[in-house]
Amino acid sequence: MPISAKNAPRVGLFVTCLVDSMRPSIGFAAIALLEAAGCVVEIPRAQTCCGQPALNSGDTAGATEVAKHTIALLEGYDHVVIPSGSCAGTIRVHYPELFPAGSPWHARAVALAARTFELLSYLADIQRFQPQGVALQARATYHDSCSGLRELGIKAQPRKLLAKVEGLAITEMDGAETCCGFGGTFCVKYPAISNAITEEKTANIKASGAELLLGGDLGCLMNMAGKLHREGSPVRAFHAAEVLAGMADGPAIGEVA
Amino acid sequence: MTTAFIERSNRALADRNLKLAIDRTTGTARTKRAAAVAAWPQFESARDLGRDIKDHVTANLAHYLSEFERNAIASGAHVHWARTAQEACDIVIGICRAEDARSVTRAKSMLGEEIGLPHAMADAGIERVETDLAEHIVQLAGDTPSHIVWPALHKTREQVRELFLAHHTDPGALATVEAMVSSARRQLRQKFMAADIGISGANFLVADTGSICTVTNEGNAELTTTPPRVHIVTAGIEKLVPSTAHAMSLLRLLVRSATGAELTQYTTFHCGPKRVGDADGPEAFHIVLVDNGRTKMLTEGLAEMLRCLRCGACLNHCVVYRQIGGHAYGGTYPGPMGAVLTPVLDGLPIAQDLPKACTLNGLCEEVCPVKIPLPAMLRGWRERAWRDGLEPQTIRNGLGLWRFMVVRPGLYRLATRIALPAIRLFARRGWIRSMPLAGGWTRHRDLPAPAARSFMDQIRSQGR
Numbered sequence: 213m214p215i216s217a218k219n220a221p222r223v224g225l226f227v228t229c230l231v232d233s234m235r236p237s238i239g240f241a242a243i244a245l246l247e248a249a250g251c252v253v254e255i256p257r258a259q260t261c262c263g264q265p266a267l268n269s270g271d272t273a274g275a276t277e278v279a280k281h282t283i284a285l286l287e288g289y290d291h292v293v294i295p296s297g298s299c300a301g302t303i304r305v306h307y308p309e310l311f312p313a314g315s316p317w318h319a320r321a322v323a324l325a326a327r328t329f330e331l332l333s334y335l336a337d338i339q340r341f342q343p344q345g346v347a348l349q350a351r352a353t354y355h356d357s358c359s360g361l362r363e364l365g366i367k368a369q370p371r372k373l374l375a376k377v378e379g380l381a382i383t384e385m386d387g388a389e390t391c392c393g394f395g396g397t398f399c400v401k402y403p404a405i406s407n408a409i410t411e412e413k414t415a416n417i418k419a420s421g422a423e424l425l426l427g428g429d430l431g432c433l434m435n436m437a438g439k440l441h442r443e444g445s446p447v448r449a450f451h452a453a454e455v456l457a458g459m460a461d462g463p464a465i466g467e468v469a
Numbered sequence: 470m471t472t473a474f475i476e477r478s479n480r481a482l483a484d485r486n487l488k489l490a491i492d493r494t495t496g497t498a499r500t501k502r503a504a505a506v507a508a509w510p511q512f513e514s515a516r517d518l519g520r521d522i523k524d525h526v527t528a529n530l531a532h533y534l535s536e537f538e539r540n541a542i543a544s545g546a547h548v549h550w551a552r553t554a555q556e557a558c559d560i561v562i563g564i565c566r567a568e569d570a571r572s573v574t575r576a577k578s579m580l581g582e583e584i585g586l587p588h589a590m591a592d593a594g595i596e597r598v599e600t601d602l603a604e605h606i607v608q609l610a611g612d613t614p615s616h617i618v619w620p621a622l623h624k625t626r627e628q629v630r631e632l633f634l635a636h637h638t639d640p641g642a643l644a645t646v647e648a649m650v651s652s653a654r655r656q657l658r659q660k661f662m663a664a665d666i667g668i669s670g671a672n673f674l675v676a677d678t679g680s681i682c683t684v685t686n687e688g689n690a691e692l693t694t695t696p697p698r699v700h701i702v703t704a705g706i707e708k709l710v711p712s713t714a715h716a717m718s719l720l721r722l723l724v725r726s727a728t729g730a731e732l733t734q735y736t737t738f739h740c741g742p743k744r745v746g747d748a749d750g751p752e753a754f755h756i757v758l759v760d761n762g763r764t765k766m767l768t769e770g771l772a773e774m775l776r777c778l779r780c781g782a783c784l785n786h787c788v789v790y791r792q793i794g795g796h797a798y799g800g801t802y803p804g805p806m807g808a809v810l811t812p813v814l815d816g817l818p819i820a821q822d823l824p825k826a827c828t829l830n831g832l833c834e835e836v837c838p839v840k841i842p843l844p845a846m847l848r849g850w851r852e853r854a855w856r857d858g859l860e861p862q863t864i865r866n867g868l869g870l871w872r873f874m875v876v877r878p879g880l881y882r883l884a885t886r887i888a889l890p891a892i893r894l895f896a897r898r899g900w901i902r903s904m905p906l907a908g909g910w911t912r913h914r915d916l917p918a919p920a921a922r923s924f925m926d927q928i929r930s931q932g933r
């Protein structure tokens with residue numbers, strides 16, 4: 213369904229704190245893709261973090277304070293789009309749990325949850341977007357990050373979009389749906405356990421024969437790319453949005469321009 | 470901070486034999502379960518039914534408990550109530566003493582482990598013979614179970630062979646797994662027949678008949694409960710089901726989720742003692758119903774955990790369990806279900822690492838045959854730990870500072886502007902190999918250097 217300028221949705225892009233600090237190119241890729249899909253993209257100025265560190269540490273009061281900030285910031289948009297399954301899952305699934313049912317904040321959280329989407333599933337499912345004229349000669353493998361997969365049902369969407377990239381072949385690795393060992397603060401609280409999990413993951417990535425590792429969550433990608441680099445593997449990692457936006461000719465995660 | 474849990478898990482991670490043993494058993498279990506689920510188109514609705522049966526019983530616990538008691542007594546059984554682990558052990562030891570029992574056989578029961586029965590029997594000077602092959606191995610090694618379905622999962626067959634060579638009276642060469650099983654059988658057979666009392670657990674307590682159901686693959690439960698004069702059952706009160714039909718619905722879920730088989734080799738319903746005219750069976754039949762924290766779980770928002778069938782699927786699929794095995798958890802129950810239960814049984818201060826040492830990836834909930842929301846329950850324990858002030862002060866301070874800035878975007882931007890270039894000083898060709906305060910990350914993996922300028926700063930200069 214082509215969208216005319218008149219009914220083009222006003223999309224608030226929430227890039228996540230990791231993309232903001234670690235890899236802005238994912239944010240720019242998201243802008244490019246959303247605009248190509250016909251959206252009017254705005255970047256809410258006061259955005260910071262969705263609050264996962266507090267939420268996953270059991271600091272409900274802290275998470276609630278951050279959630280209120282984010283809800284007030286984002287609730288004016290037609291849609292809110294986030295290039296991360298776990299941050300989108302936080303807003304869609306966990307924000308409403310923070311407030312007592314029947315309270316005004318609960319209603320606002322539920323309303324925002326219903327309008328909030330992870331980028332790749334938003335492009336594929338809501339905008340029925342198909343990338344055009346993007347080419348990349350490479351063999352890639354795709355890691356399904358856990359929150360996106362199990363909280364939001366993201367599995368086919370990134371593969372469907374990536375299938376339109378000319379020259380790109382996706383080789384599925386063993387255990388594509390197995391957790392990479394990141395787990396947010398888990399990976400620094402329990403580094404040895406996290407490392408053992410990640411080692412199994414990188415072994416599967418390497419065994420797939422892929423040159424590129426793709427995914428939809430920067431945290432997981434940094435974890436796997438960081439391990440691959442420590443192991444001396446030549447596999448390079450990108451967020452799928454960067455590939456779809458034709459930006460994979462630039463530096464991969466950890467590479468210098 | 471290095472906690473006892475971290476020390477135990479570090480030891481486990483260094484043990485390559487353990488990893489081999491875990492991979493062999495859980496790998497087979499995952500493959501077989503996946504095949505069983507794929508061959509069962511109604512699996513999803515069976516899960517819903519299983520969940521509903523369990524929730525119905527939990528919501529009407531008092532009703533079904535008294536129905537079970539009434540019918541069990543009518544069948545000739547003695548019913549005992551134990552509020553705590555200690556009370557349960559005292560009741561069992563009391564029966565052993567009253568019966569003047571010298572030798573007691575025991576069929577595998579995680580509840581028995583939970584209440585510390587092996588220990589209590591040793592203290593009371595009662596000889597205990599474990600009849601389940603894996604429990605026999607665990608007993609010979611002076612160990613505790615490391616998995617709720619395969620208690621000796623942590624032992625490779627090579628290690629089992631050495632144990633049997635050292636402890637069995639007539640082991641032979643033990644060149645094959647079959648030879649090892651035969652040796653255990655020879656060793657245990659005489660004990661089966663000589664025992665005064667047999668103790669078992671129960672997979673289901675059937676309210677409308679007062680019978681109990683055990684499932685095993687070795688037939689040892691039958692040999693434990695039939696020849697001795699006395700049969701004692703110890704069971705948690707959450708094992709109740711309204712009827713045999715309900716037990717069968719749950720049994721299908723349990724067995725397929727545990728081993729991928731359609732049914733266990735032996736599924737036995739025990740109802741009361743031997744009656745006049747019966748060929749065999751115990752003369753006395755005791756059922757010890759154990760609470761040990763279960764009614765407390767009902768009132769503390771953990772009711773869903775009482776659905777647990779002890780199938781072990783969540784352990785087999787857990788990325789953490791698969792790396793560290795069962796003993797590292799430090800409680801009776803390991804894996805995701807253990808991380809929910811152990812804080813109830815041992816207290817949150819001791820067990821607080823368990824709910825935290827989890828990536829919240831959600832696979833356990835996806836495979837649980839009765840749809841227990843394990844990740845949400847683990848989050849619940851984290852909230853409790855935070856509220857109770859168990860989180861180290863350094864982490865509380867760090868998160869407090871972070872939160873202060875996150876809701877003050879101007880300050881957050883300023884901090885980012887200062888931090889990013891500072892962190893980049895540690896990078897060499899795009900990667901950071903080590904950096905103060907980042908050891909948790911950089912000990913095992915490299916950290917990509919952050920951006921020179923944040924996304925939001927770049928956006929601002931573009932005037933968007």
Ligand code: SF4
Nearest residue numbers: 777778780781783837
């Ligand atoms: S929590 Fe679910 S998957 Fe885990 S042992 Fe219990 S029933 Fe099985």
